[in-house]
Amino acid sequence: MVRCIALAERALKGVTVLTLEQALTLPYTTYKLALEGATVIRLENPLMPDPNRFVGKNVLGEEGMNTYFLPYNVGKKSITLNLAEGEGRELLKKIIVKLNVDVFATNQLPHRYKKLGIDYETLKEVKEDIIWVGVTGFGPDIVEAAYDPILQARAGVMDLTGEPDGPPMIPGIPIADLVAGEHTYSEILKALYKRAVTGKGSRIDVSMFHSTVSWLITKLPHHKSFGQKIVRTGNRHPFFTPVDVFPTKDGYVYIAIGNDRQWEDFTQLPPFKELREDRYATNEGRRADADNLIRRISQITVNLGSQELLNMLSEARIPSTKISTLEDVCNDPLVSDRMLKSKDLKTGVEIYLPPPSTMEAQKELTKLPLGFPPRLGEHNEEIYCEKLGLSKEELKRLKEKKII
DSSP states (O other): OHHHHHHHTOTTTTOEEEEEOOSSHHHHHHHHHHHTTOEEEEEEOSSSOOGGGGSSOOTTSSTTOOTTTSGGGTTOEEEEOOTTSHHHHHHHHHHHHHTTOSEEEEOSOGGGHHHHTOSHHHHHHHOTTOEEEEEESSOTTOOOOOOHHHHHHHTTTGGGSSOTTSOOOOOSSOHHHHHHHHHHHHHHHHHHHHHHHHOOOEEEEEEHHHHHHHTTTTTHHHHHHHOOOOOOOTTSOSSSSSEEEEEETTEEEEEEOOSHHHHHHHTTSGGGGGGOOGGGSSHHHHHHTHHHHHHHHHHHHTTSOHHHHHHHHHHTTOOEEEOOOHHHHHHOTTTTTTOEEEEOTTTOOEEEEOOOSSHHHHHHHTTSOOOOOOOTTTTHIIIIIIITOOOHHHHHHHHHTTOO
């Protein structure tokens, strides 16, 4: 009984999302919608499915279910449909009506919308209150494909990442893809709320480039408004000192001193008392001699063990941490018991996923079995026969004609 109540309370239970998606941004968005209880149905071309199905290791021993595709497609369904054919486009309309689709989303290039019959105007005629979502690299008026590193480079993220005297670098995760996915997710939630209040659908166009630029909130205003020269700072903070990675006897520790009180407490610790100088009493004073100060701190920390140093800093309430590997993160007590899991009953392969960001979702979703990522067209019979009422003979005919 408790599980049934919990399932009923998932925020988007009853919402149906039909998504013509590939790559990462939109699949990440709909993964988050699926976690909230939405029914997410992937729409894939039977002749040219999502290329990411074929990227990574083939751990299941079957085509089109490689590792790069799996994590952010947990909990979804998959049907195939060839929208290049008129019969396929008519089936799309029937799906939207019969399944009462709430959200249609795509990250196809915008010049293909009308050709495929997936443009907002066409689908709005089919269902007046539909929420239509188009994710593009630079906006619907620019026909240009976008990859995460290209977006990071053009949006200035790479120029801000790396050592001051080194080349620009991309971070270790695909920030442009993920931030655009988060923004798309929030826009869909806003549109669902708007429809609940007004009864009206929405058209949403998300630009991945502008999503990435929006994250320059701590950088762009200082450059444009105040004329401040913003440069790469490596592991340091552009406004606070000392913040950096410091060597120890057996590794590295990250220390982040964010105010003058923390600095005073830091210099009360026996190994660092020699740094208690008037010129370092304020953050501006420390910044003025940052290179020398960080060198002096490093000469002290390199003679201490990592855990010894961390224990000392923790007792003094100085913000600090070890540099965790992915294995360390998986074993972290705040992560290890809160990861989400999806298991394929056919092969026994398990997928471990990062915990959700809220404590409530962590408690809720760790109790629930999450559907394994769908094989290509795995739910064709369910959707076309059970929902649309097609006979198995008709489904077979459509498959032979490469419509499905």
